[in-house]
Amino acid sequence: MFKIINREEMAEGTVILNEIEAPLIAEKARPGQFVILKANETGERIPLTMADTNTEKGTITIIYMVVGKSTALFKTLKVGDAYQDVIGPLGKPTHLEKLGDVICVGGGTGIAVLHPIARGLKQVGNHVTAIIGSRNKDLLILEDKMKAASHELHVCTDDGSYGHKGFVTDILKKILTEKKDQIKLVVGIGPVPMMKFVSLVTKEFNVKTLVSLNPIMIDGTGMCGGCRVSVGGKNKFACVDGPEFDGHKVDFDELSSRLQAYMEDERQCYDNFCKVQD
């Protein structure tokens, strides 16, 4: 059992943080890696990239958006409750090296995944410019942490309730235009459409771009092939070959489509769960 020792609600309760006791995973995990969590006997295996680890306390932190039955079930877990199963660390860690100027772009809960990577890139000596965005001010997460993990932070909201009104790609484009040849790497993590458009923008400027993918997955060890994504026309398994890939080569439309595979089942399951909760 993997006990929750700290829990926070963010973005008006739509996003939940859990700090979980998992000393062995905390010891081994590196930025960019993920875990698979299963709440109870009947639960699904849900992959989530770790938002943080603490080797002294022996904990890992996950931050997830409540989108369906499984995450709604996760949300019911209180401090002192436990996940039945946590498996990890899985996937390849982010390759952190000193490149010079880098830009980290995050959207929604992708900011939680981006944060340890931005911090890592800063620690190895890069100049980190961060751009984070959300639909509105109340849904924005981890602004303070991203400020600390970067040298320069830009915030965008779709409705203009905070920071720049518009998309993260607006700011990205502006910076790339100004500093074109200086930027050595862009890391974009967020909803699939955001990663797609970030990659389209950086392609124009020919700047290397990493994205972190979260397709439907079962085992997380390369055994089922459910998480296959087309990268440069070849099938890659996000669980073992990723989760990070070259954004210029990923077929985002195929990924979006494959993420819809169980939409109706998920809705049915979620509705049942909500009824029971009421």
Next chain:
Amino acid sequence: MAKNEKIQRQPMPEQAPLVRKNNFNEVPEGYTDEMAIQEAKRCMQCKKPACVEGCPVGVDIPGFIKHVSNGDFTKAISKLWEKNSLPAVCGRVCPQENQCEGKCILGKKGEPVAIGNLERFVADYERKKQLATRPAKAEPTGKKVAVVGSGPAGLTVAGDLVIKGHDVTIYEAFHKPGGVLVYGIPEFRLPKEIVFSEVAGLEEMGVKVQLNTVVGRIVTIDELFEQGFDAIFIAVGAGLPTFLNISGENLIGILSANEYLTRTNLMKAYLFPEYDTPIVQGRKVITIGAGNVAMDAARTALRLGAEQSTIVYRRSREEVPARQAEVHHAEQEGVEFHFLTGPTKFLGSDKGRVIGMEGLKMELGEPDASGRRRPVPIKNSEFELECDLAIIAVGAGANPLLTQSTDGLTLNKWGYITADPETGKTSKKGVWAGGDIVTGSATVILAMGAGRQAADSIHKYLTWGW
């Protein structure tokens, strides 16, 4: 003619095909006490039993059958346990027709003794009655053995070594033990409760089972040695799905057999929404491939409500690699077979879901490397087959997760671990390997046979050195 040749082989009572194709309960219902005794009486008790030679783990077959014919089922299980720690599993999934029963002297003129059915009966009897005592354990040796993977090979090694007094820990990547017995083989062929009960038996003997542990990620082989293990057995299975690499294969509704079966068996998607993991419920289902896994997938599809479940295979009926009994069960339940048919592409809807398969008819040409006649496409024989679920069951490759994270392991050109066929020893000191990660996809009992050999070799090493 000897007396026992006159008794007919006792048929296995089974759920009727039209009933069972709608449920996940086990197909064979098992012998009654009387049937088991009758069947056991057919055994000639040969002085030089050929059946034992046919058994990869060398079970004393006439020995246990003798006890059955005397009605002493508890002595029979003790006899089985001497050589086989998983009799309830083996009685169900071993290809007996090619092994023990294939060698039975009665099979020369008529039907061989139903050794598998008897093994299963004895194991089930013991599971219900719990009368037998497990074999006695040797004094603790103080040696620690790590077993990576809790499938048939790993469980066999654990069982063999714990009896010899070693301290055994099994590491399993999934949240349940059993490996392919749990994620791969369907409930209707091997109820999961049986696997868990066999694992619980090992735990009672002192084997420790660490679930949720992906060796190669959370701990490496070298780190296990640093933690004090004296020997390590790697039995992680093949575990890398093969795809066809044809157009449209990433459409929604096209799954590897591994994914389809893991969702259904391990995650219990057949009980959705009581269990949270969903599964594509095809109306018209195509399974590509004709091995045992393909039969499992095609039969699972029927149980999940398919109106039509079709096997598509590029060779002919003669080359089908699945056990005849599995093909027979599938046909009884209404699975259709398209032989000499090769897929060329999948067709999708505007929503990205699979709606059909395009294929070519084949004819058999010259024998290929496998000795089987090579299928050759017939020109202009294109055709379409409608489907809303396609399962790719054309075999598996070597999963590189563990092997890539381990220095000093020699692999063959396909990525499988090179191990001595007699002992299971790898190129790395103190490390053995067995099962599908050495041989490529094979059977449960062959993996258990490899486990038996490795356990003997590990025991010698722990006693005498490398």
